[in-house]
Amino acid sequence: MRGIVFTLLVDMLEEQQGLAFLNSVLAEADLPSGGAYTSGGNYELSELNEILSCLERRLEIPVEFLLRNYGEYMLLRLAIMFPGFFEVDNLKTFLLSIDRRIHVELRKLYPDSSLPSFNYQDRGENGLTIDYRSSKKLCFLAEGLIEGAAKHFNSECSLIHSTCMHRGDDNCTFELEFYERTE
Amino acid sequence: MSEQSEFEVAYRREKTARHAAEAILEEKTRELHRLNEVLVEANATLMAQQEQLVQTEKLASLGSLSAGIAHEINNPLAFVTSNINALNKYAEMYIGLTTLLVAVDEPLPLAIANKLKEIQESKRDIGYVVNDTRLIFTEVQSGLERVRDIVASLKTFARTNPGDRADVDINQAIHDALKILDNELKYKCTMDVQLKPLPPIYCNISEVGQIFINIIMNACHAIGAEGTIKIRSNYGDDIRVSIEDNGKGIPDDILPQIFDPFFTNKPLGEGTGLGLSVSHGIVENLGGRIKVESKVGVGTRFTLIFPIEQRVEARQ
Ligand code: HEM
Numbered sequence: 365m366r367g368i369v370f371t372l373l374v375d376m377l378e379e380q381q382g383l384a385f386l387n388s389v390l391a392e393a394d395l396p397s398g399g400a401y402t403s404g405g406n407y408e409l410s411e412l413n414e415i416l417s418c419l420e421r422r423l424e425i426p427v428e429f430l431l432r433n434y435g436e437y438m439l440l441r442l443a444i445m446f447p448g449f450f451e452v453d454n455l456k457t458f459l460l461s462i463d464r465r466i467h468v469e470l471r472k473l474y475p476d477s478s479l480p481s482f483n484y485q486d487r488g489e490n491g492l493t494i495d496y497r498s499s500k501k502l503c504f505l506a507e508g509l510i511e512g513a514a515k516h517f518n519s520e521c522s523l524i525h526s527t528c529m530h531r532g533d534d535n536c537t538f539e540l541e542f543y544e545r546t547e
Numbered sequence: 548m549s550e551q552s553e554f555e556v557a558y559r560r561e562k563t564a565r566h567a568a569e570a571i572l573e574e575k576t577r578e579l580h581r582l583n584e585v586l587v588e589a590n591a592t593l594m595a596q597q598e599q600l601v602q603t604e605k606l607a608s609l610g611s612l613s614a615g616i617a618h619e620i621n622n623p624l625a626f627v628t629s630n631i632n633a634l635n636k637y638a639e640m641y642i643g644l645t646t647l648l649v650a651v652d653e654p655l656p657l658a659i660a661n662k663l664k665e666i667q668e669s670k671r672d673i674g675y676v677v678n679d680t681r682l683i684f685t686e687v688q689s690g691l692e693r694v695r696d697i698v699a700s701l702k703t704f705a706r707t708n709p710g711d712r713a714d715v716d717i718n719q720a721i722h723d724a725l726k727i728l729d730n731e732l733k734y735k736c737t738m739d740v741q742l743k744p745l746p747p748i749y750c751n752i753s754e755v756g757q758i759f760i761n762i763i764m765n766a767c768h769a770i771g772a773e774g775t776i777k778i779r780s781n782y783g784d785d786i787r788v789s790i791e792d793n794g795k796g797i798p799d800d801i802l803p804q805i806f807d808p809f810f811t812n813k814p815l816g817e818g819t820g821l822g823l824s825v826s827h828g829i830v831e832n833l834g835g836r837i838k839v840e841s842k843v844g845v846g847t848r849f850t851l852i853f854p855i856e857q858r859v860e861a862r863q
């Protein structure tokens with residue numbers, strides 16, 4: 365797993381819970397890397413799961429909530445780091461560009477990364493269904509990323525996670541509905 | 548400041564530095580990737596050019612070789628041909644004489660009469676000899692024609708003079724070729740010809756016609772019982788003519804060899820394997836190139852690409 369997933373998580377923990385909390389989590393979790401992450405490196409998915417279960421215990425928040433929360437944070441940081449990917453008209457166009465452009469470019473740049481694959485079903489102007497497939501089963505991270513993207517584009521959208529690999533389905537399905545923002 | 552906060556300040560500074568370093572790494576990675584793509588592309592172009600060069604080199608050495616060979620063969624060929632033609636006439640005279648003799652029924656001096664009787668009794672053999680003599684002459688003459696054609700093809704490589712060049716309408720050359728081949732094509736090939744008006748090319752029309760004859764004949768040969776040959780011409784940055792057949796196709800393993808002189812997979816005595824190498828040489832001389840796409844069992848498309856600017860250079 366690419367280092368950026370770890371460095372941003374560490375940044376978030378430090379910002380939201382403080383340095384001392386971060387230090388103790390990284391000390392408690394069993395991390396071959398010792399928690400010294402850099403975005404240029406690659407780390408085992410198991411390190412992410414270690415950190416997450418440690419957080420679950422400490423904060424008494426289920427992993428899926430943690431991942432959602434992190435996804436949102438991650439996206440807002442990605443928007444600062446890769447402004448070029450966000451130069452699109454609206455949320456829906458952005459979501460369509462993930463599998464068709466963003467992850468495609470990243471795959472070229474980092475052939476060793478293993479990115480998820482999306483299948484889109486366009487349901488007209490206000491609807492979009494995304495099938496998510498990944499051996500990493502990080503669908504709750506994806507949910508958070510989508511929510512973060514909605515925030516970034518200042519739009520509102522509802523998300524129904526109608527099938528899920530964690531419930532034995534072949535893939536996860538996100539049914540999205542876009543609304544005009546009323547405020 | 549407490550030691551604790553000293554570390555914290557140092558941590559923040561280091562973290563900012565790490566972020567900066569990571570941003571640089573990201574940018575360098577992108578740059579490296581971009582440059583690598585440029586390199587990969589340049590490498591592909593180089594490889595293609597090298598291949599082209601090797602082909603040109605092959606043709607050039609064949610060119611000087613064939614100029615000599617063609618010259619050496621031409622002289623004996625000329626007297627063999629003319630002698631055979633004379634001999635053919637003489638043979639006809641002998642055949643006439645023999646036929647008369649065999650028919651003679653008058654009393655003759657005994658010795659001659661006996662000899663004649665012998666010949667008359669072997670009348671069926673005489674008939675066979677007469678027929679076979681004629682057949683041999685026909686075969687020898689068509690063999691000589693073949694040798695003459697091959698020598699003519701070899702001379703195209705030598706290209707001591709590029710021939711008469713003029714402004715040529717490529718569509719005209721295609722029509723000429725189709726007219727010449729009409730007999731070969733009409734029974735088995737459906738011709739689908741769509742030509743767009745083209746700017747003229749400064750070249751030798753009979754040479755260019757030769758290219759189309761070669762490629763269309765190949766297409767016709769590749770087609771089994773019957774099939775379709777599509778010919779298209781149009782232009783943009785350059786002039787493009789495509790000749791597409793739905794014949795047997797060219798297997799990947801022989802594709803790299805089809806432009807080689809004397810490469811043929813036609814049965815012995817049917818193809819010289821010069822058609823495509825001659826065509827390649829002519830197109831290249833005009834600054835153009837030939838592209839082939841083929842799929843076994845589906846068909847083959849040859850695309851001839853002639854530069855338009857070439858006219859200007861060629862005139863100088
Ligand atoms: C600028 C936008 C984005 C960038 C630069 C980006 C980049 C990345 C990178 C570098 C990874 C790690 C790959 C690895 O571990 O080998 C990743 C993973 C992932 N990305 Fe994106 N991503 C972006 C947007 C999104 C969005 C909006 C979603 C929302 C659905 C998404 C869904 C995921 C998921 C779920 C993963 C986890 C790996 C997996 O599930 O297999 N990404 N992304």
Ligand SMILES: Nc1ncnc2c1ncn2[C@@H]1O[C@H](COP(=O)(O)OP(=O)(O)OP(=O)(O)O)[C@@H](O)[C@H]1O
Pocket residue numbers: 761765766767769792794795796797805806810811812813817818819820821822823824847
């Ligand atoms: N349209 C085609 N479809 C299938 N094979 C082809 C086609 N054109 C060329 N070839 C293959 O390329 C070989 C070389 O072609 P080339 O025209 O140089 O020689 P040839 O046709 O064998 O002999 P000739 O000198 O009589 O033209 C052919 O023997 C044939 O195997």
Ligand SMILES: [Mg+2]
Pocket residue numbers: 761764765818822823
């Ligand atoms: Mg041929």
